[in-house]
Amino acid sequence: MSLQSIKYSRGSLEILDQLLLPGQSKYVVVRGVEDGWKVINKMQVRGAPAIAIVGCLSLAVEINPEEFGSKKSLRQEIEGKLNYLVSARPTAVNMKIAADELITLANELDKDETVAVSEMKQRFLKATEAMLEKDIADNRAIGAHGAKAIMQRVAEAGGAPAASSGAVRVLTHCNTGSLATAGYGTALGVVRQLAELGKLEHVYCTETRPYNQGARLTAYELVHEKFPATLVLDSMVAALLRAKNVAAVVVGADRVASNGDTANKIGTYQIAVVAKHHGVPFYVAAPLTSIDLAIPSGDHIIIEERPDREMTHVGEHRIAAPGINCWNPAFDVTPASLITGIITERGVFKPAELKEAITKLLES
Known part of the structure; x- marks a missing residue:
């Protein structure tokens, strides 16, 4: 059974505090929008889909017991609080899209x-x-869709999978599983599907410095699911792709521009560059809500910058020399030219065909 990061019933919301994982599994009660904003901003909940869900549900639990004298006052409450929630972590587009839809x-x-x-x-x-x-x-x-695309790519390339059974090895970055979504996962959902089909020989996950979502969260999920898995340092990816016959890289996305440029956890871009060099297909797994057709390219994506402390400390222990300056962008943008395909719930699209394909889907 996959992990449950969000517990909700009408009027009640709890989230698994991801800052405490893997050492402690503790749920935090979210009583309203202020709590929702804080757990998102502090990264007690993270992952673009989960941010949107928790943000919107925090408003739901807040207004559930309230009595409104007019529809206008309810509308104003909804609009004001949702726009406030968007500010908690602005790079992830899912919260903005969800807010716009609910305001409409x-x-x-x-x-x-x-x-x-x-x-x-x-x-x-x-x-x-x-x-x-x-x-x-x-x-x-x-x-x-993702598992099918990877297996088809392997078959078309004519390369032998890592295992005689036809199973493959894949690499993923950051956390994109049940802890980053309502359940199952995006990129980790592709891994999960490969495992269910008996086609997962091994999955490698990066540590994902400086916040260590891979080491703390993805590794936690992979152990929980009993998948054959190995944790590697961020700096080992080139050596890994050279030595371990990895069939594909699968990552998530916080925002995809209309041309296919993709903002994701810092470190994604360099993995894509290395994958291109080694001829390893690089896939982005993201729901349609992560695709922002209003943004023409990745140059227009606002990149959140995080506090220096995330780089200079591990827990309460300082690891960096006092006085050193830090640059800590939470995300980077992978150019569409490095992306093999973008995996959505409606199929897999090449970056060049993304805008036209998604526009048609949204109109249908």
Whole structure:
């Protein structure tokens, strides 16, 4: 059974505190929007899909017990609080897209004279709750499409898989599993699907400095699932791809521009460069909500910068020389030219065909 990072029932929300993993599994109660903003900003919850879900559900639990005198006051509450939640971590586009969709819903319900304020609130709550189920379904579809694409690529290339059974070795970066989503995972969902098909010979995960999401979270999930897995240092990727016959790299995304440029955890870009050099396919696994067609290229993606302390300390122990300057971008942008395919719940697309394909899907 996959890990549960989000526990929700009407009026109640808890999140698994990822700052304490793997040493301690503790759930934090989220009572409203202020709590939601804090757990997102402090990275107690992270991963673009999970950020959006927790942010929206934090508003749901806040307004659930409230009585609103008018639809206008409810609409203003929804709009103001959702825009505030977007500011917690601005690089991940999922929260912004979810906020825009829910604000649009609130505006439509406000204008509909046949809808009473009580019904408006109930319909808003149901819309936020539906995000949980949809995310899991989307992740399963991403896993299926991604596993199929990798196995087809191996067959077309004519290269022998690592194992005689036809199973493959893959590499992933950062955390993209149940801890980063409502469940199952995006890039780790692809790994999970390969395992379910009996096609996973081995998965390698990077430590993901400076926050160590790979070492703390992905490794935790892989051990929990009993997958054949090995942790490697970020600086070992070139040597790994040269020595271990890795069939594909699969990573997640915090935001994908319309041309396919992809913002993801810092370190992703250099892995893509190394994969290109070694002829290893590089895939991005992301739901449609991570694709921002309003942004033409990665040059327009705002990159969040994190505190120096994440680099200079491990826990309470300082590892860097006092007085040294730090540059700590949380993300980098991988150019579309380095990406083999973008795996979504609706299929796998080459970066060059992404905008046209997604536009057609959204219109259908």
